[in-house]
Amino acid sequence: MADIPPKPWPTGTSEQIEPLVRRVLAPNPSPYTYTGTQTYLVGDGAEIAVIDPGPDDSDHIAALVDAIGKAKVVAIMCTHTHRDHSPAAIPLKARTDAPIIGCAPLVLDSDGPRADAPFDASYVPDQVLADGDTVSGAGWTLTAVHTPGHTSNHLCFALNEGGALFTGDHVMGWSTSVVIPPDGDMTDYMASLDRLYRREDTVYYPAHGPAIEKPQQLVRGMIGHRRQRERQILKLLAHEPHAIPELVARMYKGLDERLVGAAGKSVEAHLIDLERRGEVARDGEAWRSS
Structure with missing residues (x-):
């Protein structure tokens, strides 16, 4: 940003x-x-x-x-x-x-x-x-x-x-x-x-x-950025289950406090996508690897 x-x-x-x-x-x-x-x-x-x-x-x-x-x-x-x-x-x-x-x-x-x-x-x-x-x-x-x-x-x-x-x-x-x-x-x-x-x-x-x-270059970078976020989530969940606030704290170091809520929603959107693909599952408020 x-x-x-x-x-x-x-x-x-x-x-x-x-x-x-x-x-x-x-x-x-x-x-x-x-x-x-x-x-x-x-x-x-x-x-x-x-x-x-x-x-x-x-x-x-x-x-x-x-x-x-x-x-x-x-x-x-x-x-x-x-x-x-x-x-x-x-x-x-x-x-x-x-x-x-x-x-x-x-x-x-x-x-x-x-x-x-x-x-x-x-x-x-x-x-x-x-x-x-x-x-x-x-x-x-x-x-x-x-x-x-x-x-x-x-x-x-x-x-x-x-x-x-x-x-x-x-x-x-x-x-x-x-x-x-x-x-x-x-x-x-x-x-x-x-x-x-x-x-x-x-x-x-x-x-x-x-x-x-340079629109194609930017879009390619945006796709790569989102895939990197996916990999971060999967790596963290491979060790132990995490709730979304815990994932945000681990993934977004030094984030402006005003943007924490938005980051949480973005992580949730990634988790829903990964859940559809069978890579993660919900456990109450926490998420874990499937």
Whole structure:
């Protein structure tokens, strides 16, 4: 996990990052969102799409409206429905009359460790995209890529012109994604990483952190990191059973206390995956090798 860079950050500023893509940073920094949620505007002419409108924050919505200007918003698109990604969709729709198009609605009670993560109950899409569905405007086309794992409804969006992939929280530019059961699923997450590794996208634009200029290299490293965590768990359980807090203490030396809960959920997600594969079993609160 990278350190958050010192201020000033370009919060509220429309930044041109390639000819068809601009970025506006929301004012919601945290240990889980880096400097904040990055909303992307796709299109350089009369028609644009807005990807991950972000939190329902009046300053951020005003910055988006200012960046949109006189362009027609063809679609407000959400990668998933955590509260740092989709709540601004409804007020932005009210300001632009644009349809909300993207991931399926998903609302679950959450005992997760992060205050910004519980699901957005206000999200009501006008159209849900299946894998391979497209949304088009003047000079651009976005294709939905189903990438469950971080959440079961997670989508990435591929920009057909230029090779960019908007990766939401599935692949981020500063940290690995948090996978929180029961909806977050490590088996699905690893399969989705493998799917992205086999694609030929040239750059990733994540919702948090810098652009990823060598995406296959990063994804390969992320897969290796998760496999290393698996090996750590199996090595520890080979000696004696452990409860999740004990595994976290052994596996994450010097971890920021604010991130201990998230680490525990990640370990739980790995254990569930390993249990499905017959490599570990539960013994009350403890886990052991099978």
